[in-house]
Amino acid sequence: MRHLSQATPDPLRAQGPRHNRRQFLGLAAASAALRFDVAPAQAQGEPVKLGVVAIRAGIAAPVGAAGLRATEWWAERVNKAGGILGRPVQLVVEEESNPKDTVERYRKLVLQDKVEAVLGGISTGVTLALGPVAEDLATPWLSWDGTTQKGVEETMPNPKWAFKSVDNEVEAIVAGILTPKYFKGIKTVAGIGNDYSYGHDCWQSYQAVLKRYVPDVKFVLELFPKLGVTDFTSHIAAIQQSKADLLMCSFWSGDATIIMKQAAAVGLFKTMKGVFTTAGGVHDSLKKEFTPEGLLLGYNTMYFDDPKGSPLLKQFVREYKTKHNEYPPYECDHAFFNAESYKAAVEKAARGGRQWPEKAAVVKALEGLEVESLSGRRSWREDHVQMCNFYQGITTHKNSYDFVTISPVEVVSTKQAMKPAGAKLFDWINGWKI
Amino acid sequence: MSQHVVNVLLSGVFHASILFLVAAGLQVIFGVQKIFNLACGSFYALGAYVGVSAVGWYTAAGGPPALFIVPLALAGLAVGAVGLVVERGLLSFVYERDETFQLLLTFAVVLMMEDAIRLTWGTAPRSTAGLYLVYGQTHLLGATVPVYNLIVIAASLAIAVAIGWLLTRTTFGRIVRATADNREMAAALGVDLRRVYAKVFTLGTALGTLGGALVIPATAAMSEMGIELIVEAFAVVVIGGLGSMRGAFVGALVVGILRSIAISTYPELEMLLIYLIVITVLVLRPRGLFGGAAV
Numbered sequence: 240m241r242h243l244s245q246a247t248p249d250p251l252r253a254q255g256p257r258h259n260r261r262q263f264l265g266l267a268a269a270s271a272a273l274r275f276d277v278a279p280a281q282a283q284g285e286p287v288k289l290g291v292v293a294i295r296a297g298i299a300a301p302v303g304a305a306g307l308r309a310t311e312w313w314a315e316r317v318n319k320a321g322g323i324l325g326r327p328v329q330l331v332v333e334e335e336s337n338p339k340d341t342v343e344r345y346r347k348l349v350l351q352d353k354v355e356a357v358l359g360g361i362s363t364g365v366t367l368a369l370g371p372v373a374e375d376l377a378t379p380w381l382s383w384d385g386t387t388q389k390g391v392e393e394t395m396p397n398p399k400w401a402f403k404s405v406d407n408e409v410e411a412i413v414a415g416i417l418t419p420k421y422f423k424g425i426k427t428v429a430g431i432g433n434d435y436s437y438g439h440d441c442w443q444s445y446q447a448v449l450k451r452y453v454p455d456v457k458f459v460l461e462l463f464p465k466l467g468v469t470d471f472t473s474h475i476a477a478i479q480q481s482k483a484d485l486l487m488c489s490f491w492s493g494d495a496t497i498i499m500k501q502a503a504a505v506g507l508f509k510t511m512k513g514v515f516t517t518a519g520g521v522h523d524s525l526k527k528e529f530t531p532e533g534l535l536l537g538y539n540t541m542y543f544d545d546p547k548g549s550p551l552l553k554q555f556v557r558e559y560k561t562k563h564n565e566y567p568p569y570e571c572d573h574a575f576f577n578a579e580s581y582k583a584a585v586e587k588a589a590r591g592g593r594q595w596p597e598k599a600a601v602v603k604a605l606e607g608l609e610v611e612s613l614s615g616r617r618s619w620r621e622d623h624v625q626m627c628n629f630y631q632g633i634t635t636h637k638n639s640y641d642f643v644t645i646s647p648v649e650v651v652s653t654k655q656a657m658k659p660a661g662a663k664l665f666d667w668i669n670g671w672k673i
Numbered sequence: 674m675s676q677h678v679v680n681v682l683l684s685g686v687f688h689a690s691i692l693f694l695v696a697a698g699l700q701v702i703f704g705v706q707k708i709f710n711l712a713c714g715s716f717y718a719l720g721a722y723v724g725v726s727a728v729g730w731y732t733a734a735g736g737p738p739a740l741f742i743v744p745l746a747l748a749g750l751a752v753g754a755v756g757l758v759v760e761r762g763l764l765s766f767v768y769e770r771d772e773t774f775q776l777l778l779t780f781a782v783v784l785m786m787e788d789a790i791r792l793t794w795g796t797a798p799r800s801t802a803g804l805y806l807v808y809g810q811t812h813l814l815g816a817t818v819p820v821y822n823l824i825v826i827a828a829s830l831a832i833a834v835a836i837g838w839l840l841t842r843t844t845f846g847r848i849v850r851a852t853a854d855n856r857e858m859a860a861a862l863g864v865d866l867r868r869v870y871a872k873v874f875t876l877g878t879a880l881g882t883l884g885g886a887l888v889i890p891a892t893a894a895m896s897e898m899g900i901e902l903i904v905e906a907f908a909v910v911v912i913g914g915l916g917s918m919r920g921a922f923v924g925a926l927v928v929g930i931l932r933s934i935a936i937s938t939y940p941e942l943e944m945l946l947i948y949l950i951v952i953t954v955l956v957l958r959p960r961g962l963f964g965g966a967a968v
Contacts, residue, residue: 296787297897300796462940467901469892470691472684472822473933480677480937493798493893500805501891504819505680521798524893528803565797641802 290348309571415448539569689929690829694884714899720885749886753879914964
């Protein structure tokens with residue numbers, strides 16, 4: 240979902256960690272072999288290969304790792320239950336790095352490994368390039384978190400093979416809707432985000448939405464530090480000087496933790512409200528010692544501690560914690576949904592039979608399809624964009640963790656917070672009836 | 674107003690303190706070995722990660738939180754020993770080669786270190802949780818200042834003084850300066866260049882790793898954190914003069930404080946302003962403010 244093309248100065252990482260892929264293929268083969276022992280009836284079924292592209296290096300590596308882990312968890316679960324139409328799933332993992340190299344690896348997955356579909360893609364800088372390639376290669380591509388947006392506008396409104404994530408700016412829009420509800424009387428707002436498309440788009444969208452609810456609000460400062468900055472003390476001095484009533488921040492990686500820590504050290508949130516649209520991506524690093532209660536915090540599309548969470552979510556969180564010693568972030572939900580919806584689409588297109596359907600039939604079956612994901616029911620809009628819920632809420636220390644969680648939990652659907660197919664973002668926001 | 678000035682200046686000086694340690698490592702190595710060590714940012718990142726682990730073990734062992742800076746600094750210094758391994762194991766083979774090879778080799782170290790860090794500590798950012806605030810805050814002309822920031826500034830100053838003393842008042846310093854000035858002559862007079870190079874490279878590495886360890890309570894360790902800093906360190910050495918410790922000190926202050934002022938006034942100009950100074954220095958005084966060698 241984040242435009243990372245500037246973030247990965249990546250001739251350095253042009254070569255993917257092949258040993259990882261090989262190791263993984265080995266593991267997948269081993270698990271397939273294990274399955275043959277326990278379910279000989281399906282052993283005849285040749286494994287169905289699914290390609291996965293996952294970021295492994297740089298600032299988005301933790302997000303990429305989370306998506307891959309969830310996909311592996313899904314594959315293990317599906318294989319235990321008999322695979323898809325009796326065929327065990329075999330994942331073929333490649334690295335997502337810069338657009339050029341990722342496109343090459345994508346082509347290899349389809350042309351050489353002959354995968355049935357490709358899952359993954361996080362950086363919009365990369366997925367903007369993958370979209371046309373997916374169309375060209377006529378193989379379904381289901382993107383975890385990448386869009387084909389240029390800024391806030393769609394570049395591929397009617398794709399056939401490409402299935403894309405939610406629009407990049409949705410979490411900023413949700414935060415803009417919730418800000419006036421929780422922070423009444425806000426007159427001045429300062430903003431900080433990363434200096435690339437996602438940071439700028441979120442800030443513009445947030446301003447547009449907030450202006451609709453609080454017409455006389457003033458935006459007094461905007462800061463866009465580069466990705467990878469680890470010292471925000473000077474930025475915080477500028478934010479203090481702005482004397483804004485509220486700080487809006489769209490950081491989503493380690494920088495969210497750092498700014499929280501450095502802001503706490505000078506008591507910034509004693510006098511200022513805070514909105515962190517996306518910091519739930521690193522939620523378990525937001526320790527109580529430096530993250531105050533009372534901030535608006537966004538978890539994107541999955542809140543691991545959702546009191547209304549399904550048994551599936553609870554099982555996933557428990558097993559993820561046991562295996563990785565972390566609590567899962569939202570990317571797991573995007574990845575699980577993609578894989579699960581692909582399985583459901585294959586089964587739907589097979590119409591109850593065992594015959595493996597054509598790729599085009601799978602794509603047709605995906606359109607409008609709704610399945611149970613980790614966060615609840617999620618679906619594909621007819622124009623191939625994910626529909627789901629966004630989770631945001633007010634930070635609290637009242638929990639058994641050493642980091643903050645949210646209470647109350649606000650759940651806002653993309654039906655409310657994402658521009659409809661074909662709409663222009665700002666026209667759409669300005670047309671809201673409030 | 675005074676509160677804002679204090680905030681801007683102190684945040685600038687805090688940034689400069691870390692920048693100085695990394696740039697000083699770069700300078701001492703270039704000054705003596707004439708190697709432009711691109712890996713100095715990686716050593717900084719390594720120090721940060723090792724610092725996080727050391728503090729983690731210390732805390733788990735029940736050490737009093739107020740003394741966490743001791744294991745932190747010791748770990749930062751100790752991991753500087755990796756410099757010895759890099760110098761003896763890699764660089765010593767390319768001293769006679771063209772400078773481009775040396776540069777490429779240090780760049781290879783950057784890539785290898787990034788992968789090594791990822792393999793060892795994983796991809797998620799690592800931090801020392803709330804220890805940053807253990808020493809509390811103090812108030813200066815109405816501004817709230819984290820005491821830890823003042824400790825880092827003081828430590829950096831103390832290290833600057835110690836390096837000054839080491840280079841000007843000790844036998845080792847005299848040998849180092851003689852080698853920097855004319856390595857053939859130094860060798861002819863009986864200086865064991867191998868030993869000097871190993872010691873100097875380890876010292877330069879330890880400055881970077883110590884900088885990384887010291888900054889970590891105030892921030893979080895990320896595998897690419899070194900790359901971000903190295904760009905600013907380049908500006909520091911160009912402004913201060915390649916190979917000059919005094920230059921590293923003044924250059925770091927100039928870059929740190931200007932960056933802070935720019936962010937508070939015209940944030941769009943943050944990098945532009947620094948590089949305007951760099952260009953001005955390059956045009957008017959190509960050797961930098963304190964440089965001996967041509968840049």
